[in-house]
Amino acid sequence: MKKQIIISAVIIVAGLILAGAGCGTGDGEKIINGQEEKTTGTEKEIKKDDINVNSGVTQEELDRLKADIEGMEYEDLNGLKK
Amino acid sequence: MKKNWLIAAIIASLLFQVGVVSAATSGEAKQNWLAEKQARIEADAAYRQAQLDYAANKTSENEQKIVDTAKTVLGAALDEAEAWLNWKKAESEEDTAVPENIRQNIVNDVVKNLAKIDGLREEVSGIETRLEVGTVFLKILGAYVELLVDVARNTGAAWTYIAYQRAGVAADYETKLRTAAEKLDNNNEIIAKLDIVKAEISLAKNKINTAEASYEKVFLPGTPLIKFSEGNGYLRQARENLINAHFQLTRAFDLIVLENK
Numbered sequence: 001m002k003k004q005i006i007i008s009a010v011i012i013v014a015g016l017i018l019a020g021a022g023c024g025t026g027d028g029e030k031i032i033n034g035q036e037e038k039t040t041g042t043e044k045e046i047k048k049d050d051i052n053v054n055s056g057v058t059q060e061e062l063d064r065l066k067a068d069i070e071g072m073e074y075e076d077l078n079g080l081k082k
Numbered sequence: 083m084k085k086n087w088l089i090a091a092i093i094a095s096l097l098f099q100v101g102v103v104s105a106a107t108s109g110e111a112k113q114n115w116l117a118e119k120q121a122r123i124e125a126d127a128a129y130r131q132a133q134l135d136y137a138a139n140k141t142s143e144n145e146q147k148i149v150d151t152a153k154t155v156l157g158a159a160l161d162e163a164e165a166w167l168n169w170k171k172a173e174s175e176e177d178t179a180v181p182e183n184i185r186q187n188i189v190n191d192v193v194k195n196l197a198k199i200d201g202l203r204e205e206v207s208g209i210e211t212r213l214e215v216g217t218v219f220l221k222i223l224g225a226y227v228e229l230l231v232d233v234a235r236n237t238g239a240a241w242t243y244i245a246y247q248r249a250g251v252a253a254d255y256e257t258k259l260r261t262a263a264e265k266l267d268n269n270n271e272i273i274a275k276l277d278i279v280k281a282e283i284s285l286a287k288n289k290i291n292t293a294e295a296s297y298e299k300v301f302l303p304g305t306p307l308i309k310f311s312e313g314n315g316y317l318r319q320a321r322e323n324l325i326n327a328h329f330q331l332t333r334a335f336d337l338i339v340l341e342n343k
Contacts, residue, residue, distance in 0.1 A: 055338050056258030062332055065255065069248055069324045074241060074314035077166070077230055077307050 108176050111169035118165040122158035129155040136212075145212050152215040156206045156222050163229045164199050167192045170233050179247065180240040188240065191232040198229060231306045238297025238313045245290045245320055252327050253283050259334050266341045275334040279327045286323035289316045 106114070129151040136144040174180070174188040202225055209218050256279045263272040293316035299309040 054342070055262040055335060057255045057331075057335060059335070061255070062328070062335060065248070065251055065331075066328050068251075069321060069328055072241075072245060072248065072317065072321045072324075074317050076311040076314055077234060 106168070106172055108169060108173040111165070111172040115162065115165040115169045118158070118162040122155065122162045125151070125155040125158040148212050149209060149215055152219060153206055153209050156209075156219065157203065159222065159226055160199055160202055160206070163226055164196060166230065167196055167233060170237055174240070177240070177244075180243055184236055184240050184243065188233055188236045191236065195229045195233065198225070227306060228302060231300060231302055234306065234310045235297055235300035238293070238300060238310060241317055242290055242294040242297060242313075245293070245317055245324075246287075248324055249283055249286050249290065249320070252279070252286075252324055252331065255331055256280055256283065256327075259331065259338060262338055263334065266338070268341060272334050272337045272341075275330045275337070279330045279334070282323045282327035282330070286320040286327065289320035289323065293317045293320065 129148070132144070132147040132151040136148050171189055171192040174185040174192075177185070202222060205218055206222065209215055256276055260273070260276050263269045263276065266272070293313040296309050296313035296316060300306040300313070
């Protein structure tokens with residue numbers, strides 16, 4: 001009985017792993033409106049080294065705002081006509 | 083006995099997988115909607131062609147073609163509506179930037195309207211004659227808009243909320259950069275760019291206001307899908323203003339960096 005429970009658990013876990021394969025978002029990837037954007041380690045380092053100009057705004061914040069604005073998409077509903 | 087538990091384990095595993103797959107991301111749900119939309123457009127073209135063929139040659143074969151293609155296009159329209167509702171549900175569940183009450187309204191309306199689709203499918207599959215095509219087509223046409231109208235209105239509310247947020251962030255950065263620029267001696271060019279930013283944000287906010295007014299008219303009776311498209315049009319214009327504002331914000335930021343070197 002114990003053996004049966006262990007084998008059942010192995011089948012379920014294997015199924016879940018297979019179902020999850022490819023669904024996750026890898027390290028260094030972000031999804032903006034369904035589109036994946038990859039950032040490399042080098043890009044991350046550059047952003048960390050942003051020059052602080054005492055402007056109250058960073059390059060990273062400006063980049064994020066740009067991505068947010070560009071991600072504003074509006075799809076019409078044309079649908080069915082007689 | 084041994085076989086029974088093995089089969090039960092495999093079935094349980096498959097059910098888990100179905101659960102995982104059905105919990106699609108909003109990106110996947112959008113792609114699914116676009117595919118269903120394309121299928122409906124193609125089915126619609128086939129139905130129009132069948133009508134033309136029957137008008138040219140009134141045979142029983144061509145009459146049956148009208149019935150068959152009408153059933154296909156109506157089914158495809160329901161698939162498209164279902165896929166759109168599922169996309170909006172997935173989007174609402176994911177987008178935590180939108181207030182909880184708007185997201186919950188969308189999810190509730192989606193669940194309510196998805197439940198109506200099966201009944202409509204039965205009506206479509208019951209069509210047998212060309213005469214029934216006309217009556218069921220009109221019925222589905224009305225039901226199709228009813229399925230989408232509440233979710234469309236709330237989607238508009240979510241989109242305007244997000245657009246106001248983006249405009250607010252841009253205005254905040256403009257204020258911060260202006261404060262920094264005012265401390266500099268050589269700041270004329272920077273201030274000029276920030277003035278453009280201010281004007282673009284003001285235009286964007288006006289268009290967002292107008293879009294909001296259009297979305298509030300997404301109701302039946304009326305022309306809700308046209309009002310929805312109008313709202314979308316104003317938000318697209320606001321997006322362009324915000325892109326222009328961001329471009330000038332970046333230029334102003336670069337000039338401040340140069341002046342501080």
